[in-house]
Amino acid sequence: MNTLFTTVGLRAKNPGRSGLCSCSPSMFRVFVLAAVWVPGVAWAGDAVEAWEALGTNLPTIDRVVWALNIGGAKYTDRDGLHYYADQAGTGGERGSIDRILGAQDSFIYQSYRSGDIRVERPIANGIYDITFQFAEPEDIATGERVFDVFAEDQRLIKGLDVRLARDGRHLSALTRTVTDVEVTDGQLDIVLAAVAGEPLLNGLVVRTKAVERREWALLWADEFDYRGPPDSGKWNVDVWKPGKVNSEDQAYTDRAKNVRVVDGKLVIEAHRESYGDAGYTSGRVQSQGKGDFLYGRVDIRARIPAGQGTWSALWMLPSDPYRYSTRCSDGEEWQGSSSCDAWPNSGEIDIMEHVGYDMNRVHGTVHNKAYYWKNKEQRKGSVEGRNVDQAFHVYSLEWTPEHIDIYFDGSLYFSYFNQSTGWEAWPYDHPYHIILNQAVGGDWGRAGGPIDDRIFPTRLEVDYVRIFKPVTAQARP
Numbered sequence: 001m002n003t004l005f006t007t008v009g010l011r012a013k014n015p016g017r018s019g020l021c022s023c024s025p026s027m028f029r030v031f032v033l034a035a036v037w038v039p040g041v042a043w044a045g046d047a048v049e050a051w052e053a054l055g056t057n058l059p060t061i062d063r064v065v066w067a068l069n070i071g072g073a074k075y076t077d078r079d080g081l082h083y084y085a086d087q088a089g090t091g092g093e094r095g096s097i098d099r100i101l102g103a104q105d106s107f108i109y110q111s112y113r114s115g116d117i118r119v120e121r122p123i124a125n126g127i128y129d130i131t132f133q134f135a136e137p138e139d140i141a142t143g144e145r146v147f148d149v150f151a152e153d154q155r156l157i158k159g160l161d162v163r164l165a166r167d168g169r170h171l172s173a174l175t176r177t178v179t180d181v182e183v184t185d186g187q188l189d190i191v192l193a194a195v196a197g198e199p200l201l202n203g204l205v206v207r208t209k210a211v212e213r214r215e216w217a218l219l220w221a222d223e224f225d226y227r228g229p230p231d232s233g234k235w236n237v238d239v240w241k242p243g244k245v246n247s248e249d250q251a252y253t254d255r256a257k258n259v260r261v262v263d264g265k266l267v268i269e270a271h272r273e274s275y276g277d278a279g280y281t282s283g284r285v286q287s288q289g290k291g292d293f294l295y296g297r298v299d300i301r302a303r304i305p306a307g308q309g310t311w312s313a314l315w316m317l318p319s320d321p322y323r324y325s326t327r328c329s330d331g332e333e334w335q336g337s338s339s340c341d342a343w344p345n346s347g348e349i350d351i352m353e354h355v356g357y358d359m360n361r362v363h364g365t366v367h368n369k370a371y372y373w374k375n376k377e378q379r380k381g382s383v384e385g386r387n388v389d390q391a392f393h394v395y396s397l398e399w400t401p402e403h404i405d406i407y408f409d410g411s412l413y414f415s416y417f418n419q420s421t422g423w424e425a426w427p428y429d430h431p432y433h434i435i436l437n438q439a440v441g442g443d444w445g446r447a448g449g450p451i452d453d454r455i456f457p458t459r460l461e462v463d464y465v466r467i468f469k470p471v472t473a474q475a476r477p
Contacts (some may be wrong), residue, residue: 065128066121067205071095072111079417083108083203092117095200097137100164101376103173104417111133114200119190123183126208129411130190132152133179133203136162136170140197140424147199150191151181157384169376177383177413180209189457207412216468220291223464224266230259235285242278245336248311249441249451251278259283265461268438272456280456284437292319292431293467298351298397301463305438306389307455310356311445312461314395316432318346323430324369324423344372347427351406352395356455357448360385362395364406370425372386381406381414392463404428436462 043069069075069083071094076082090471092113100106112135130151138145142164149157156178166172174393181188188206192199222234230237237259240252250270252258258281258472260267270282321334321342334342348367365380372378373459385393385408418426438460 005013012098022190027285027355030111041133063208065123065206065208068119068121068203069108069111069200070117070133070203071113072108072203075107077105077108078300079105079415081205082383086111086113090117090119091115092199092201096139097135097171100135101169102371102380104379104419106173107202108133109173110202112137112200112202114198117192117199117201119188119201119204121188121206122186123188123206125183125186128181128183128188129177129179129207129413130156130181131205131207131413132157132201133176133205134160134162134174134176135172135202137200139170142168143196145197145200146195147177147197148193148195151178152189154181156181162200165382166318167373167378172376172378175381175414177381177408177411179383179386179408179411180299204352209410215471216297217471218466219293219296219469220286220467221465222266224261224264224462227262228260229254229256230261230266230285234290235287238284238286240284241276242280243336246439246442246444248439248445249278249309250280250282250439251275252284252437253281254283255281257281259285265375265463266436268436268460268462270305270438270440270456270458272453280440280451280453282438282440284435286317286433286435288317288319291432291467292433293469294429294431295397295401296470297468298434299464299466299468300351300395300434300436302352302395302436303390303392303459303461303463304388305455305458305460306351306356306359307452307458308357308449309441309445309451309455310354310458311439311442312352312354313350313435313437314340314352316349316397317434317435318348318427319431319433320381321346324427332418341369343367345369345423345427346430347432349397349399349404349428349432351397352408352446354385354388355444355448356458357445360388361411362388362408366404366416366428368425368427369423370421379416383408383413385409392461399428401429434467436460436465 026164067081067083074085090113092115095112097110100109103109142161146159146161148155162174163170166174237254239250239254242249242251258269268283272280275281322328324345325342328340328342332340334340344367351366353363361382361429362385363382393409398405402418404416405412
C-alpha cells in the first residue's frame with residue numbers, strides 16, 4: 001500500500017464546536033496534512049519494517065514511578081518493570097498462592113497480604129494512575145470477600161469482589177486501574193476497607209500521567225462529518241439474527257433506526273421491539289476489506305450506553321479469520337460456529353467492552369487459543385471509568401510486533417506481550433479490522449440479571465475512529 005503523509009502539527013477534532021477546546025491531552029493527535037488510503041488494502045507489507053526502523057523497544061508513553069510486590073520480594077517482571085520488596089508496615093497478614101491463572105507473569109500474584117492493609121509512600125505532588133493487582137486465593141463464594149479501595153481519602157473502587165470480577169474463578173489474576181489520583185501533601189496513602197470478609201492485595205503500580213513520545217501518521221479515519229448511513233467505502237453494516245454469537249438477544253439490522261450518522265456522530269441505537277424472531281434490535285458495523293491494518297495505533301472517541309442488559313464493544317477481528325484455523329470447511333461461516341475453530345485460533349482484540357449492569361468498569365481483552373475463557377487463562381485488564389454514559393472518552397490501542405497495550409483517555413490499563421511461543425499465544429501477526437456494536441443481553445449482558453426493558457432506546461455514539469501508523473525516522477520531515 002502506498003501512503004503519503006506530512007506531519008504538520010497537533011490539533012483536536014472540531015475545537016470550535018463550543019468555543020475554545022477543553023479537550024484532555026489524550027484528545028490531541030498528530031494532524032496529517034495529506035494521506036492517501038487504498039480501500040481494502042491493509043498496511044501490512046511495510047509494517048514490520050516500520051517498527052524495525054523505529055525500534056520496537058521505544059519508551060512506552062506511561063512512566064512508572066513506583067511498583068510494590070505486596071507480601072513478596074523485589075522482582076523485575078518480563079517487561080522490565082522493577083517491583084520493590086514489601087517491608088514491614090504495609091499491614092495485614094502475608095499469604096502465598098502456588099498457582100495463578102490468567103497472567104503472563106504470575107510472580108507478583110503469588111504473594112499477598114490480607115486484613116488491615118495500608119500503603120504509604122512519599123511521592124512528589126502530582127496526578128497519577130494506579131494499577132492494583134489481585135488474585136483470590138481461596139475457593140470461597142462470591143460475596144464472602146468484598147472491600148473498598150481508597151487513595152488520598154477518596155474511594156476509588158467500591159465493593160470489589162475479586163472472584164466475581166474474575167468471572168467467578170479464584171486463583172485468577174485481576175488488574176484494576178484507577179486514573180487521575182491527585183497527591184497534594186507529598187505522600188500517597190492507600191487504604192483497603194472491608195465490606196465483607198478481609199481485604200487483600202497482591203501488588204500495585206503507580207504511574208505518572210501519559211506523555212506521548214512517538215510520532216504517528218494517520219492511516220485511515222472516519223470523522224462522521226456527514227449524515228445518513230455509515231460511509232459504505234469504509235464500513236459494512238451486518239444484518240444478523242438473534243443468538244448468532246454469545247446467546248445475544250438482539251437482531252442486528254441495517255435500518256436507520258438502528259445505525260445512522262447524525263450531528264457528527266455514528267449512532268448505534270438499540271430498541272425493545274418485535275422484529276422477526278427477536279425481541280430487540282441494534283446495530284453492528286465493521287471495516288473488513290475496507291480498513292484492515294497490521295500494527296499501529298487506534299483511537300476511538302465514544303459515549304457508552306447505560307442500563308442493565310447493554311453490552312457495548314469497540315474491538316477487532318482478523319480480516320482473514322481462517323489464518324490459523326485447523327478444522328474449518330471451505331467457506332464455512334465461522335462466527336457462532338461450534339465446528340470451526342477460526343475463533344479463537346486467529347485471535348481477537350477488545351479495545352473496549354462494557355456491560356451496563358457493572359457501570360463505568362471498562363475492559364480490555366485479548367483472545368487466542370492458548371489463553372481464553374474456556375481454559376480459564378483469559379488475559380484481560382479493567383479500568384474504573386468515569387461517567388462513561390454521559391461523557392465521551394477516548395479508547396485506544398497500540399499494537400506492535402511485540403506488544404498490545406490498551407488505554408482509557410491516555411491511561412494504560414492492560415498490556416499483553418509476544419512470548420514468541422507461536423501462533424497459539426500470538427495470532428496478532430496479520431491484518432485486523434475494526435468492529436463497533438451494541439449487543440443486548442447475551443451471556444455477559446445478562447450476567448448481572450435480566451434485561452431492564454425500561455432503558456430503551458439506548459445509544460452507543462462514536463465521534464471518530466482513527467488508525468495511525470508510526471512515523472519512521474526516514475519519513476519525518
